[in-house]
Amino acid sequence: MRLVVGYLATPSGADGVALGIRLARSLNARLELCMVIPPDRTLPARVPADPGYDDVLVHQAHQWLAEALATVPDDVQASAHLSFHESFAQGLLDEVNRLQAHAIVVGASHDGVLGRHAIGTVTSDLLHSAHVPVALAPRGTRHHDVPRVREVTCAVGTRAGAAVLLRTAVRSCLRMQSPLRLVSLVSIEPHHHLRGDGRAVRERAVTHAQAVLDEARVQLQGDGLAITAQVADGDSVESAVRTLEWHEGDIVLVGSSRLAQHHRLFLGSTAAKMLRVVPVPMVVVPNSDGHPDD
Template identity: 55%
Template sequence: MKLIVGYLATPGGADALALGVRLARTLGAELEICLVLPPAALPALGGATANYEELIAEQGDKWLAEALEQVPSDVVARTHRIFDEWYADGLIGEAARLGADALVVGGSGGGIAGRYSLGTVVNELLHSSPLPVVVAPRGVRDSKVQRVREVTCALGERQGADLLLATAVRAAAAAGTPLRLVSLVALDPVFGSLRGDRDAMRERALEHARQTLEAAKNELPEGFPVSATIVDGDSVEDAVKKLDWHDGDIILVGSSRLSAPRRLFLGSTAAKMLRVLDVPMVIVPRDQLSDEDLP
């Protein structure tokens, strides 16, 4: 398994690197630390363009060397410097070239309030990546936790839920960590005709939770720690805050039904969850990828 860390010499980049190390250690994965630099914007005039790219490449290599020094010896890591006009495109292209399984980025930057603050680049990835994107909340770099403690999977009944569950099961099995399946009752549009009947909504959610729990158990070794729970509230934020969270936890959510085939699109529910969560979030495409889907 390979994980791409979208690195920048910023606090958000440090968060992404720290989370990448935690995931790599947990999953037995290799880290590919990628720095995307902007090419010279002007045509060469007396070698000016070449000199510019040489200087910025030299600085980029220094940043990557410093990043590599932060990776513990028990994690295999390599660095890559590339030039691309668009950071997100460059990162996705490098992920395809390296055969990566997921992208890890830092959530620091302008945008959504809270511990997650998504800048333009991360926002582009969350609306276009063909691979799962792992977003690190601000401050992961300060955590002393070395491995993932528990995998939480937020499930609904939309298209892509089966793939999301399968991804969560594989991740928990590979990590050897407990799996918690969560259903946010009052917030899934599938319950639209029953919004005034909270008891009926809870009963349907309970049945769905039972079904997903059994499906997960069938794919996991006997005795593997897996649980299912439902939470409700007046808002997504209210429901999510009712769950217990610990440093080292991670949550998987599915891509919006509005996404293009085999591409991510951060839905409104996941975006609202980002506002109150301080654990890493993995956004999973709703369709299975094929080789043709990568650039």
């Protein structure tokens, strides 16, 4: 198994590497640190426009990658790669195909709140086009010395279409030997399909969510996993997520929107709302398996 880390010589890049190390160690995977630079970079005004500039840029990129590689512990196998593309996101996707990687890991945007997610242009592009899971590191992940994944939370939702997400969660937990927490979010917002008045509406929503969780647990029996299930209830997705308890080393898996093309990601509204408040790494899974089992 290979994990591609989209690397920049920035704090965000360091956050991505830190999460990549944690996931690689847990999954017994190989880490591929990938930096993408444009082939015809516009020269800053202060840099002389001479043919040697490209060589300097490439040399500097290799140096940054070497420094990042030096931060990877000896118990994690890792390599560094430099490629050229106008689009950083597409360059990473090309590297995923070339290396036959199973996921992409990226850090949060530099202007995000510490301990929270912030989506920049590259991450947004990946979350609307990637054919493999995308793991998002909250800002400041580099400051947390967490060796392995402690528990996987799988947000199964209250609608159909969670089969691929559940399979991914189960495979990951079995490989990492970590417990699985199934969570269904209940939020009665103005546009909710169960909207109405009073306690009865919320009770129907909670009952529906619990039925989804019970069905998922039945499907997962016999896998040898430690499984728990929980309904998170709130007036909004954000408030429901805030009722959940999180620990260092936890990650959360969410599924791609139903609007996504086959084998592609598309960040749905529920996942986007979760992303605003969840304090742990989030992995967004495409709506269909991108790779065979390992």
